[in-house]
Amino acid sequence: MVSRKKKPSKHTRPVSDRPLMGGHQTRESRSDGDWMVRHVSGSAAGKSYRCPGCDQMIPPATPHVVVWPETPSLLSAIGGGQSLDERRHWHKACWQRHR
Numbered sequence: 001m002v003s004r005k006k007k008p009s010k011h012t013r014p015v016s017d018r019p020l021m022g023g024h025q026t027r028e029s030r031s032d033g034d035w036m037v038r039h040v041s042g043s044a045a046g047k048s049y050r051c052p053g054c055d056q057m058i059p060p061a062t063p064h065v066v067v068w069p070e071t072p073s074l075l076s077a078i079g080g081g082q083s084l085d086e087r088r089h090w091h092k093a094c095w096q097r098h099r
Contacts, residue, residue, distance in 0.1 A: 034070040053094025065095050
């Protein structure tokens, strides 16, 4: 019998190495800092999220963006990496209006 190594949990990997289904990732500079933006297709969006731009729900199967700061916050840095708590799901239009 061949021994197999267990794959490390996605929760122990840096956010940049964790999978987000579908879409492509870009870096955007805004007045409040530099952000990593992942564009998520509707077919890859399987859960509901609350958009911080309009405080409305993003239903499953709705194209949207996932945004997190390029530089982790001090709290995340102390914890050893960027926190999932810093990721936010936005409606595309709300993110475009956000400056």
